[in-house]
Amino acid sequence: MKTLIVTLRLDPRKATLKQIQAKYGLSSNEVDANYGVVSVNPDEHLYTILVTEGAANRLKGLPDVAGVYSNPRIETFGPPRKR
Amino acid sequence: MKVIIQLRSSAAAHEAAMRGVAAPEFFTGLGPTVGGISIDSEFPPVQLEGVQTTSGAGVRSLSQPLSFSLDPAQSTYLVRGSIPDGPSQAAALQTAVSHPDILGVFSDPLIESCIVCPGDPPVGKVGNVAKRLSVSKLAKKKMEGHNVFLAIVDSGINVAHLKGQDRQPKLDALNSWVPSGVGTSPGNHRVSHGTMCAYDAGIAAPKATLLDYALLLSKTPGSTAMAGLLSDAVLAYSRLRTILNGMPANKRAMVISNSWGMFSPSWDFPPGHPGNYGDNPNHPFNLIVASLEAAGADILFAAGNCGRDCSDSRCAFGSAPPICGANSHPAVLSVAGVDIKKFRVGYSSQGPGRLTAQKPDISAYTHFVGSKVYPEDGSTSAACPVAAGVVAAIRSQYPTAKLSPLQLRSLLFKTAEDKGSKGFDYDYGWGILDPGALLSALP
Numbered sequence: 001m002k003t004l005i006v007t008l009r010l011d012p013r014k015a016t017l018k019q020i021q022a023k024y025g026l027s028s029n030e031v032d033a034n035y036g037v038v039s040v041n042p043d044e045h046l047y048t049i050l051v052t053e054g055a056a057n058r059l060k061g062l063p064d065v066a067g068v069y070s071n072p073r074i075e076t077f078g079p080p081r082k083r
Numbered sequence: 084m085k086v087i088i089q090l091r092s093s094a095a096a097h098e099a100a101m102r103g104v105a106a107p108e109f110f111t112g113l114g115p116t117v118g119g120i121s122i123d124s125e126f127p128p129v130q131l132e133g134v135q136t137t138s139g140a141g142v143r144s145l146s147q148p149l150s151f152s153l154d155p156a157q158s159t160y161l162v163r164g165s166i167p168d169g170p171s172q173a174a175a176l177q178t179a180v181s182h183p184d185i186l187g188v189f190s191d192p193l194i195e196s197c198i199v200c201p202g203d204p205p206v207g208k209v210g211n212v213a214k215r216l217s218v219s220k221l222a223k224k225k226m227e228g229h230n231v232f233l234a235i236v237d238s239g240i241n242v243a244h245l246k247g248q249d250r251q252p253k254l255d256a257l258n259s260w261v262p263s264g265v266g267t268s269p270g271n272h273r274v275s276h277g278t279m280c281a282y283d284a285g286i287a288a289p290k291a292t293l294l295d296y297a298l299l300l301s302k303t304p305g306s307t308a309m310a311g312l313l314s315d316a317v318l319a320y321s322r323l324r325t326i327l328n329g330m331p332a333n334k335r336a337m338v339i340s341n342s343w344g345m346f347s348p349s350w351d352f353p354p355g356h357p358g359n360y361g362d363n364p365n366h367p368f369n370l371i372v373a374s375l376e377a378a379g380a381d382i383l384f385a386a387g388n389c390g391r392d393c394s395d396s397r398c399a400f401g402s403a404p405p406i407c408g409a410n411s412h413p414a415v416l417s418v419a420g421v422d423i424k425k426f427r428v429g430y431s432s433q434g435p436g437r438l439t440a441q442k443p444d445i446s447a448y449t450h451f452v453g454s455k456v457y458p459e460d461g462s463t464s465a466a467c468p469v470a471a472g473v474v475a476a477i478r479s480q481y482p483t484a485k486l487s488p489l490q491l492r493s494l495l496f497k498t499a500e501d502k503g504s505k506g507f508d509y510d511y512g513w514g515i516l517d518p519g520a521l522l523s524a525l526p
Contacts, residue, residue, distance in 0.1 A: 005366075032314075040321070040367045041370055050314050069352075069366050071312050071313050072312070072313050074298075074299070074311055074313055075310045076310075077342050077385050077388050077395075077464040078457075078464030078465065079462060080388045082200070083395070
Protein backbone atom coordinates (compact mmCIF):
# COMPACT_ATOMS: atom_id res chain seq x y z
CA MET A 1 0.00 0.00 0.00
CA LYS A 2 1.31 3.46 -0.90
CA THR A 3 2.26 5.49 2.13
CA LEU A 4 2.96 9.19 2.58
CA ILE A 5 4.95 11.09 5.18
CA VAL A 6 3.00 13.55 7.30
CA THR A 7 4.77 16.18 9.39
CA LEU A 8 3.19 17.43 12.59
CA ARG A 9 4.07 20.21 15.02
CA LEU A 10 3.42 18.76 18.43
CA ASP A 11 3.97 19.38 22.09
CA PRO A 12 6.70 16.78 22.83
CA ARG A 13 4.58 15.51 25.72
CA LYS A 14 1.80 14.69 23.26
CA ALA A 15 3.99 13.18 20.54
CA THR A 16 2.94 9.56 20.95
CA LEU A 17 1.22 7.54 18.26
CA LYS A 18 -1.72 6.79 20.52
CA GLN A 19 -2.35 10.49 21.16
CA ILE A 20 -1.93 11.36 17.47
CA GLN A 21 -4.38 8.63 16.44
CA ALA A 22 -6.91 9.88 18.96
CA LYS A 23 -6.45 13.51 17.94
CA TYR A 24 -6.99 12.89 14.22
CA GLY A 25 -9.20 9.83 14.31
CA LEU A 26 -6.69 7.56 12.59
CA SER A 27 -7.31 3.83 12.69
CA SER A 28 -4.48 1.35 13.20
CA ASN A 29 -4.89 0.29 9.53
CA GLU A 30 -4.09 3.82 8.44
CA VAL A 31 -0.90 4.40 10.43
CA ASP A 32 2.37 2.48 10.31
CA ALA A 33 2.80 1.55 13.96
CA ASN A 34 6.25 0.02 13.35
CA TYR A 35 7.43 3.35 12.05
CA GLY A 36 5.97 5.23 14.99
CA VAL A 37 6.56 8.93 15.59
CA VAL A 38 9.92 10.21 14.40
CA SER A 39 11.46 13.52 15.46
CA VAL A 40 12.60 15.57 12.47
CA ASN A 41 13.64 18.72 14.27
CA PRO A 42 13.46 18.71 18.07
CA ASP A 43 14.02 22.47 18.31
CA GLU A 44 10.93 23.11 16.20
CA HIS A 45 8.92 20.23 17.71
CA LEU A 46 8.52 18.76 14.25
CA TYR A 47 7.62 15.06 13.94
CA THR A 48 6.68 12.65 11.17
CA ILE A 49 4.31 9.71 10.95
CA LEU A 50 3.69 7.34 8.06
CA VAL A 51 0.09 6.98 6.88
CA THR A 52 -1.93 5.65 3.96
CA GLU A 53 -2.67 7.94 1.04
CA GLY A 54 -6.34 8.19 2.03
CA ALA A 55 -5.52 9.18 5.61
CA ALA A 56 -2.94 11.70 4.39
CA ASN A 57 -5.55 13.38 2.21
CA ARG A 58 -7.87 13.68 5.22
CA LEU A 59 -5.11 15.21 7.35
CA LYS A 60 -4.23 17.99 4.88
CA GLY A 61 -5.00 21.40 6.38
CA LEU A 62 -5.91 20.14 9.84
CA PRO A 63 -4.45 21.94 12.91
CA ASP A 64 -0.78 21.17 13.61
CA VAL A 65 -0.39 19.25 10.34
CA ALA A 66 2.65 20.91 8.77
CA GLY A 67 2.61 19.04 5.49
CA VAL A 68 2.05 15.86 3.50
CA TYR A 69 5.06 14.62 1.54
CA SER A 70 6.11 11.92 -0.87
CA ASN A 71 7.73 8.74 0.38
CA PRO A 72 9.63 7.78 -2.75
CA ARG A 73 11.50 4.59 -3.35
CA ILE A 74 15.27 4.88 -3.01
CA GLU A 75 17.96 2.55 -4.33
CA THR A 76 21.67 1.99 -4.07
CA PHE A 77 23.40 3.74 -6.95
CA GLY A 78 25.83 0.94 -7.61
CA PRO A 79 26.81 -1.28 -9.17
CA PRO A 80 26.25 0.75 -12.35
CA ARG A 81 24.10 -0.99 -14.94
CA LYS A 82 24.83 -0.98 -18.64
CA ARG A 83 22.15 0.63 -20.79
CA MET B 84 58.73 10.75 -30.62
CA LYS B 85 55.78 11.28 -32.95
CA VAL B 86 55.43 14.80 -34.29
CA ILE B 87 53.20 16.91 -36.52
CA ILE B 88 55.16 18.89 -39.11
CA GLN B 89 53.78 22.11 -40.52
CA LEU B 90 54.96 22.63 -44.11
CA ARG B 91 55.03 25.79 -46.16
CA SER B 92 52.48 26.02 -49.00
CA SER B 93 53.31 24.33 -52.28
CA ALA B 94 51.28 23.21 -55.26
CA ALA B 95 52.29 19.59 -54.65
CA ALA B 96 51.24 19.68 -51.02
CA HIS B 97 47.91 21.26 -51.90
CA GLU B 98 47.19 18.73 -54.62
CA ALA B 99 48.04 15.85 -52.28
CA ALA B 100 45.86 17.33 -49.52
CA MET B 101 42.93 17.74 -51.90
CA ARG B 102 43.02 14.05 -52.73
CA GLY B 103 42.64 13.27 -49.02
CA VAL B 104 44.53 10.00 -49.23
CA ALA B 105 48.19 9.20 -48.87
CA ALA B 106 49.96 10.60 -51.96
CA PRO B 107 53.13 8.57 -52.61
CA GLU B 108 54.51 10.94 -55.25
CA PHE B 109 54.27 13.90 -52.87
CA PHE B 110 56.16 12.08 -50.18
CA THR B 111 58.69 10.76 -52.70
CA GLY B 112 59.25 14.34 -53.80
CA LEU B 113 59.63 15.38 -50.20
CA GLY B 114 62.19 12.67 -49.48
CA PRO B 115 62.25 10.05 -46.70
CA THR B 116 63.50 12.60 -44.24
CA VAL B 117 63.00 16.33 -44.07
CA GLY B 118 65.46 18.18 -41.89
CA GLY B 119 66.23 14.99 -39.96
CA ILE B 120 62.56 14.08 -39.44
CA SER B 121 61.25 10.74 -40.75
CA ILE B 122 58.03 11.29 -42.65
CA ASP B 123 55.01 8.99 -42.35
CA SER B 124 54.04 8.48 -45.97
CA GLU B 125 50.78 6.73 -45.03
CA PHE B 126 49.33 9.92 -43.54
CA PRO B 127 47.82 12.24 -46.18
CA PRO B 128 48.79 15.93 -45.95
CA VAL B 129 46.12 18.06 -44.24
CA GLN B 130 45.44 21.63 -45.31
CA LEU B 131 45.48 24.10 -42.43
CA GLU B 132 43.67 27.32 -43.25
CA GLY B 133 45.68 30.51 -43.23
CA VAL B 134 44.90 32.52 -40.10
CA GLN B 135 45.15 36.24 -39.52
CA THR B 136 44.39 38.56 -36.69
CA THR B 137 42.36 41.67 -37.44
CA SER B 138 45.43 43.81 -36.64
CA GLY B 139 47.70 41.74 -38.86
CA ALA B 140 49.97 40.89 -35.93
CA GLY B 141 50.83 37.30 -35.05
CA VAL B 142 48.35 35.06 -33.23
CA ARG B 143 48.98 35.47 -29.50
CA SER B 144 45.70 34.22 -28.11
CA LEU B 145 42.80 32.14 -29.36
CA SER B 146 40.52 34.62 -27.59
CA GLN B 147 41.35 37.43 -30.03
CA PRO B 148 39.29 37.92 -33.24
CA LEU B 149 40.71 35.76 -36.03
CA SER B 150 39.94 35.32 -39.72
CA PHE B 151 40.66 32.23 -41.78
CA SER B 152 41.39 31.65 -45.46
CA LEU B 153 41.32 28.50 -47.57
CA ASP B 154 43.45 30.18 -50.25
CA PRO B 155 46.26 27.65 -50.92
CA ALA B 156 48.83 30.42 -51.01
CA GLN B 157 47.97 31.39 -47.45
CA SER B 158 47.48 27.84 -46.17
CA THR B 159 50.01 25.52 -44.63
CA TYR B 160 50.05 21.71 -44.74
CA LEU B 161 50.44 19.20 -41.95
CA VAL B 162 52.16 15.85 -42.25
CA ARG B 163 53.09 13.30 -39.63
CA GLY B 164 56.55 12.07 -38.74
CA SER B 165 58.91 11.14 -35.99
CA ILE B 166 62.13 12.49 -34.53
CA PRO B 167 64.66 10.48 -32.56
CA ASP B 168 64.27 10.25 -28.79
CA GLY B 169 67.17 10.78 -26.41
CA PRO B 170 70.18 13.09 -26.60
CA SER B 171 70.05 13.57 -30.38
CA GLN B 172 66.49 14.89 -30.28
CA ALA B 173 67.37 18.54 -29.66
CA ALA B 174 69.83 18.66 -32.57
CA ALA B 175 67.33 16.92 -34.88
CA LEU B 176 64.66 19.39 -33.91
CA GLN B 177 67.02 22.31 -34.53
CA THR B 178 67.86 20.97 -38.00
CA ALA B 179 64.18 20.48 -38.75
CA VAL B 180 63.02 23.96 -37.84
CA SER B 181 65.90 25.43 -39.89
CA HIS B 182 64.67 23.65 -43.03
CA PRO B 183 63.18 26.15 -45.52
CA ASP B 184 60.02 24.05 -46.12
CA ILE B 185 59.24 23.50 -42.42
CA LEU B 186 57.31 26.14 -40.48
CA GLY B 187 56.95 24.23 -37.22
CA VAL B 188 57.27 20.89 -35.45
CA PHE B 189 54.68 20.02 -32.82
CA SER B 190 54.16 17.12 -30.47
CA ASP B 191 51.68 14.44 -31.54
CA PRO B 192 50.72 12.96 -28.18
CA LEU B 193 48.90 9.68 -27.79
CA ILE B 194 45.22 10.26 -27.25
CA GLU B 195 42.74 7.64 -26.25
CA SER B 196 39.14 7.28 -25.24
CA CYS B 197 39.18 7.78 -21.50
CA ILE B 198 35.54 7.69 -20.55
CA VAL B 199 34.77 4.78 -18.26
CA CYS B 200 31.23 3.43 -18.59
CA PRO B 201 29.11 0.82 -16.79
CA GLY B 202 30.44 -2.63 -17.63
CA ASP B 203 33.94 -1.40 -18.46
CA PRO B 204 36.83 -3.19 -16.72
CA PRO B 205 38.29 -1.64 -13.57
CA VAL B 206 40.94 1.06 -13.77
CA GLY B 207 43.66 0.46 -11.19
CA LYS B 208 43.53 -1.05 -7.74
CA VAL B 209 42.87 0.03 -4.20
CA GLY B 210 46.62 0.65 -3.69
CA ASN B 211 46.52 3.30 -6.43
CA VAL B 212 43.62 4.98 -4.67
CA ALA B 213 45.42 4.90 -1.31
CA LYS B 214 48.42 6.58 -2.94
CA ARG B 215 46.26 9.24 -4.57
CA LEU B 216 44.67 9.90 -1.17
CA SER B 217 48.05 10.31 0.57
CA VAL B 218 46.94 7.68 3.08
CA SER B 219 50.45 7.21 4.46
CA LYS B 220 50.72 10.96 5.15
CA LEU B 221 47.36 10.90 6.92
CA ALA B 222 48.47 7.93 9.04
CA LYS B 223 51.70 9.69 10.04
CA LYS B 224 49.58 12.51 11.42
CA LYS B 225 47.43 9.98 13.29
CA MET B 226 44.50 10.64 11.01
CA GLU B 227 43.00 7.20 10.49
CA GLY B 228 39.54 7.67 11.89
CA HIS B 229 40.18 7.07 15.61
CA ASN B 230 37.24 8.12 17.77
CA VAL B 231 35.11 8.95 14.75
CA PHE B 232 31.71 7.42 14.01
CA LEU B 233 31.52 6.53 10.33
CA ALA B 234 27.94 5.62 9.44
CA ILE B 235 27.43 3.58 6.28
CA VAL B 236 23.78 4.17 5.39
CA ASP B 237 23.29 1.47 2.80
CA SER B 238 22.38 -2.20 2.38
CA GLY B 239 24.23 -3.49 5.44
CA ILE B 240 27.81 -4.52 6.21
CA ASN B 241 29.38 -7.95 6.34
CA VAL B 242 32.32 -7.72 8.75
CA ALA B 243 33.60 -11.23 7.95
CA HIS B 244 34.07 -10.25 4.31
CA LEU B 245 36.01 -7.14 5.32
CA LYS B 246 38.25 -9.23 7.56
CA GLY B 247 38.86 -11.54 4.61
CA GLN B 248 40.19 -8.51 2.75
CA ASP B 249 42.83 -7.76 5.42
CA ARG B 250 40.73 -5.19 7.20
CA GLN B 251 40.14 -5.06 10.94
CA PRO B 252 36.92 -3.04 11.10
CA LYS B 253 35.59 -1.78 14.38
CA LEU B 254 31.81 -1.97 14.38
CA ASP B 255 29.50 -0.47 17.01
CA ALA B 256 26.59 -2.89 16.76
CA LEU B 257 24.67 -1.29 19.63
CA ASN B 258 24.49 2.06 17.87
CA SER B 259 23.80 0.49 14.48
CA TRP B 260 20.34 0.02 13.03
CA VAL B 261 18.28 -2.45 11.04
CA PRO B 262 14.81 -1.65 9.66
CA SER B 263 12.04 -3.68 11.21
CA GLY B 264 11.37 -6.99 9.53
CA VAL B 265 14.98 -7.59 8.47
CA GLY B 266 16.30 -10.89 9.74
CA THR B 267 20.05 -10.17 9.84
CA SER B 268 21.96 -8.22 12.45
CA PRO B 269 24.45 -5.34 12.11
CA GLY B 270 27.76 -6.50 10.69
CA ASN B 271 26.26 -9.81 9.58
CA HIS B 272 24.27 -8.81 6.54
CA ARG B 273 24.61 -10.42 3.13
CA VAL B 274 27.74 -9.29 1.26
CA SER B 275 26.58 -6.53 -1.09
CA HIS B 276 26.78 -2.84 -1.86
CA GLY B 277 27.00 -1.72 1.78
CA THR B 278 30.04 -3.94 2.39
CA MET B 279 31.73 -2.38 -0.63
CA CYS B 280 31.01 1.10 0.79
CA ALA B 281 32.43 0.13 4.22
CA TYR B 282 35.58 -1.21 2.57
CA ASP B 283 36.07 1.94 0.50
CA ALA B 284 35.54 4.22 3.50
CA GLY B 285 38.22 2.19 5.26
CA ILE B 286 40.89 3.08 2.69
CA ALA B 287 41.61 6.38 4.45
CA ALA B 288 39.91 5.70 7.79
CA PRO B 289 40.69 2.08 8.77
CA LYS B 290 40.32 2.87 12.47
CA ALA B 291 36.94 4.61 12.36
CA THR B 292 34.07 3.11 14.31
CA LEU B 293 31.56 1.85 11.77
CA LEU B 294 27.84 2.31 12.28
CA ASP B 295 25.89 -0.11 10.11
CA TYR B 296 22.62 1.50 8.96
CA ALA B 297 21.04 -1.13 6.72
CA LEU B 298 18.49 1.25 5.25
CA LEU B 299 18.33 -0.40 1.85
CA LEU B 300 17.62 -3.96 2.85
CA SER B 301 14.39 -4.47 1.04
CA LYS B 302 11.22 -5.11 2.91
CA THR B 303 9.00 -3.40 0.40
CA PRO B 304 6.93 -5.76 -1.75
CA GLY B 305 7.92 -5.62 -5.41
CA SER B 306 11.11 -3.68 -4.86
CA THR B 307 14.57 -4.76 -5.97
CA ALA B 308 17.08 -6.35 -3.63
CA MET B 309 18.68 -3.09 -2.50
CA ALA B 310 15.88 -0.58 -2.21
CA GLY B 311 13.81 1.04 0.48
CA LEU B 312 11.64 4.03 1.17
CA LEU B 313 12.69 7.52 2.10
CA SER B 314 10.67 7.37 5.33
CA ASP B 315 13.20 4.80 6.57
CA ALA B 316 15.95 7.31 5.90
CA VAL B 317 14.10 9.86 8.06
CA LEU B 318 14.02 7.26 10.84
CA ALA B 319 17.69 6.37 10.40
CA TYR B 320 18.76 10.01 10.50
CA SER B 321 16.68 10.66 13.59
CA ARG B 322 18.59 7.87 15.37
CA LEU B 323 21.93 9.18 14.15
CA ARG B 324 21.08 12.63 15.50
CA THR B 325 20.27 11.12 18.91
CA ILE B 326 23.70 9.44 18.95
CA LEU B 327 25.45 12.63 17.85
CA ASN B 328 23.67 14.76 20.42
CA GLY B 329 24.71 12.26 23.08
CA MET B 330 28.40 12.87 22.35
CA PRO B 331 30.25 15.56 24.33
CA ALA B 332 30.18 18.77 22.28
CA ASN B 333 33.99 19.02 22.16
CA LYS B 334 34.40 15.46 20.84
CA ARG B 335 31.67 15.25 18.24
CA ALA B 336 32.85 13.51 15.11
CA MET B 337 30.35 11.71 12.91
CA VAL B 338 30.62 11.14 9.17
CA ILE B 339 27.65 9.76 7.24
CA SER B 340 28.14 8.13 3.84
CA ASN B 341 25.14 7.75 1.51
CA SER B 342 25.50 6.03 -1.85
CA TRP B 343 21.84 5.97 -2.80
CA GLY B 344 19.03 8.10 -4.16
CA MET B 345 16.25 8.19 -6.72
CA PHE B 346 16.61 6.98 -10.30
CA SER B 347 13.30 8.28 -11.54
CA PRO B 348 11.29 11.45 -10.90
CA SER B 349 8.17 9.32 -11.35
CA TRP B 350 8.81 7.91 -7.87
CA ASP B 351 8.16 11.40 -6.46
CA PHE B 352 5.46 14.08 -6.62
CA PRO B 353 6.22 16.47 -9.49
CA PRO B 354 8.31 19.62 -8.90
CA GLY B 355 6.11 22.39 -7.53
CA HIS B 356 3.83 19.96 -5.70
CA PRO B 357 3.97 20.78 -1.97
CA GLY B 358 4.74 17.13 -1.16
CA ASN B 359 7.64 16.82 -3.61
CA TYR B 360 11.04 15.56 -2.37
CA GLY B 361 13.56 16.14 -5.17
CA ASP B 362 13.18 19.93 -5.44
CA ASN B 363 11.65 20.77 -2.09
CA PRO B 364 13.73 22.00 0.87
CA ASN B 365 10.71 21.50 3.14
CA HIS B 366 10.50 17.74 2.64
CA PRO B 367 11.11 16.16 6.08
CA PHE B 368 14.14 14.23 4.87
CA ASN B 369 15.75 17.42 3.56
CA LEU B 370 14.92 19.09 6.89
CA ILE B 371 16.43 16.31 9.00
CA VAL B 372 19.60 16.36 6.87
CA ALA B 373 19.94 20.07 7.64
CA SER B 374 19.25 19.41 11.32
CA LEU B 375 21.90 16.68 11.55
CA GLU B 376 24.52 18.81 9.79
CA ALA B 377 23.73 21.70 12.12
CA ALA B 378 24.34 19.33 15.04
CA GLY B 379 27.83 18.65 13.67
CA ALA B 380 27.65 15.71 11.28
CA ASP B 381 29.57 15.58 8.00
CA ILE B 382 27.11 14.19 5.47
CA LEU B 383 28.22 12.91 2.08
CA PHE B 384 25.98 11.82 -0.77
CA ALA B 385 26.94 10.20 -4.05
CA ALA B 386 26.05 12.46 -6.98
CA GLY B 387 24.47 9.53 -8.83
CA ASN B 388 25.08 7.57 -12.02
CA CYS B 389 23.02 9.50 -14.54
CA GLY B 390 25.93 11.18 -16.36
CA ARG B 391 25.29 12.24 -19.94
CA ASP B 392 28.02 10.11 -21.53
CA CYS B 393 26.79 6.68 -20.43
CA SER B 394 24.17 6.74 -17.73
CA ASP B 395 23.01 3.77 -15.69
CA SER B 396 20.14 1.96 -17.41
CA ARG B 397 17.86 2.76 -14.47
CA CYS B 398 18.10 6.54 -14.99
CA ALA B 399 14.81 8.04 -16.07
CA PHE B 400 15.41 11.77 -15.66
CA GLY B 401 15.56 12.47 -19.41
CA SER B 402 17.00 15.94 -19.94
CA ALA B 403 16.12 17.07 -16.40
CA PRO B 404 18.99 17.53 -13.90
CA PRO B 405 19.43 14.20 -12.08
CA ILE B 406 21.13 15.36 -8.85
CA CYS B 407 18.06 15.88 -6.69
CA GLY B 408 16.81 15.75 -3.11
CA ALA B 409 19.42 15.29 -0.40
CA ASN B 410 22.01 14.41 -3.05
CA SER B 411 21.82 18.10 -4.00
CA HIS B 412 21.41 19.47 -0.47
CA PRO B 413 23.47 22.59 0.37
CA ALA B 414 24.54 21.09 3.71
CA VAL B 415 26.03 17.90 2.23
CA LEU B 416 29.09 17.08 0.20
CA SER B 417 27.89 15.71 -3.17
CA VAL B 418 30.53 13.44 -4.62
CA ALA B 419 31.17 12.82 -8.33
CA GLY B 420 33.34 9.95 -9.61
CA VAL B 421 36.73 9.91 -11.33
CA ASP B 422 38.98 6.96 -12.17
CA ILE B 423 42.52 6.79 -10.85
CA LYS B 424 43.74 8.41 -14.07
CA LYS B 425 41.75 11.44 -12.90
CA PHE B 426 39.14 11.33 -15.66
CA ARG B 427 35.48 11.71 -14.81
CA VAL B 428 33.69 8.37 -15.25
CA GLY B 429 31.07 8.76 -17.96
CA TYR B 430 28.17 7.75 -15.75
CA SER B 431 28.89 10.26 -12.96
CA SER B 432 25.91 12.64 -12.71
CA GLN B 433 26.48 16.24 -13.69
CA GLY B 434 25.04 19.40 -12.24
CA PRO B 435 23.25 21.63 -11.76
CA GLY B 436 21.65 20.22 -8.65
CA ARG B 437 17.97 20.65 -7.82
CA LEU B 438 18.04 21.94 -4.21
CA THR B 439 21.16 23.97 -4.86
CA ALA B 440 22.56 24.52 -8.34
CA GLN B 441 26.27 24.25 -7.57
CA LYS B 442 26.54 20.46 -7.52
CA PRO B 443 28.37 18.12 -7.50
CA ASP B 444 30.78 19.57 -4.94
CA ILE B 445 33.85 17.44 -5.42
CA SER B 446 35.16 14.34 -7.18
CA ALA B 447 36.66 11.20 -5.67
CA TYR B 448 38.03 7.92 -6.99
CA THR B 449 35.93 5.01 -8.22
CA HIS B 450 35.90 2.06 -10.65
CA PHE B 451 38.95 0.29 -9.17
CA VAL B 452 39.59 -3.24 -7.90
CA GLY B 453 38.90 -3.02 -4.19
CA SER B 454 36.50 -4.85 -1.92
CA LYS B 455 36.00 -7.89 -4.20
CA VAL B 456 32.27 -7.58 -3.61
CA TYR B 457 32.01 -6.75 -7.33
CA PRO B 458 34.63 -6.98 -10.10
CA GLU B 459 35.24 -3.29 -9.46
CA ASP B 460 34.21 -0.85 -6.77
CA GLY B 461 32.36 1.35 -9.20
CA SER B 462 29.74 4.06 -9.51
CA THR B 463 29.63 7.25 -7.49
CA SER B 464 28.63 4.69 -4.85
CA ALA B 465 32.34 3.98 -4.33
CA ALA B 466 33.49 7.59 -4.77
CA CYS B 467 31.25 8.71 -1.89
CA PRO B 468 32.69 6.43 0.85
CA VAL B 469 36.22 7.00 -0.49
CA ALA B 470 35.66 10.70 0.25
CA ALA B 471 33.84 9.92 3.52
CA GLY B 472 36.91 7.98 4.68
CA VAL B 473 39.10 11.01 4.08
CA VAL B 474 36.71 13.23 6.03
CA ALA B 475 36.66 10.68 8.88
CA ALA B 476 40.47 10.57 8.87
CA ILE B 477 40.63 14.36 9.25
CA ARG B 478 38.01 14.25 12.01
CA SER B 479 40.34 12.04 14.13
CA GLN B 480 42.30 15.21 14.89
CA TYR B 481 39.69 17.82 14.08
CA PRO B 482 36.37 17.18 15.82
CA THR B 483 33.49 19.47 14.93
CA ALA B 484 34.29 21.84 17.80
CA LYS B 485 37.62 22.61 16.10
CA LEU B 486 36.36 22.71 12.53
CA SER B 487 32.70 22.87 11.60
CA PRO B 488 31.29 20.75 8.75
CA LEU B 489 30.95 23.92 6.65
CA GLN B 490 34.56 24.94 7.33
CA LEU B 491 35.79 21.47 6.43
CA ARG B 492 33.80 21.48 3.19
CA SER B 493 35.28 24.87 2.29
CA LEU B 494 38.80 23.53 2.84
CA LEU B 495 38.03 20.48 0.71
CA PHE B 496 36.87 22.76 -2.11
CA LYS B 497 39.86 25.10 -1.85
CA THR B 498 42.40 22.29 -1.89
CA ALA B 499 40.77 20.11 -4.56
CA GLU B 500 42.79 19.50 -7.71
CA ASP B 501 41.04 21.63 -10.30
CA LYS B 502 39.79 19.71 -13.33
CA GLY B 503 37.49 20.55 -16.22
CA SER B 504 36.77 24.28 -16.53
CA LYS B 505 38.77 26.59 -14.27
CA GLY B 506 37.23 26.70 -10.80
CA PHE B 507 33.86 25.06 -10.24
CA ASP B 508 32.16 23.11 -13.02
CA TYR B 509 29.23 20.73 -13.23
CA ASP B 510 31.38 17.71 -14.13
CA TYR B 511 34.01 17.67 -11.38
CA GLY B 512 32.63 20.25 -8.91
CA TRP B 513 35.60 22.06 -7.39
CA GLY B 514 37.90 19.27 -8.54
CA ILE B 515 39.38 16.02 -7.27
CA LEU B 516 39.71 15.48 -3.55
CA ASP B 517 43.37 16.06 -2.61
CA PRO B 518 44.09 15.08 1.01
CA GLY B 519 47.80 15.91 0.58
CA ALA B 520 46.93 19.54 -0.17
CA LEU B 521 44.22 19.50 2.49
CA LEU B 522 46.76 18.54 5.18
CA SER B 523 48.78 21.65 4.38
CA ALA B 524 45.69 23.87 4.60
CA LEU B 525 44.35 22.65 7.94
CA PRO B 526 44.51 25.24 10.72
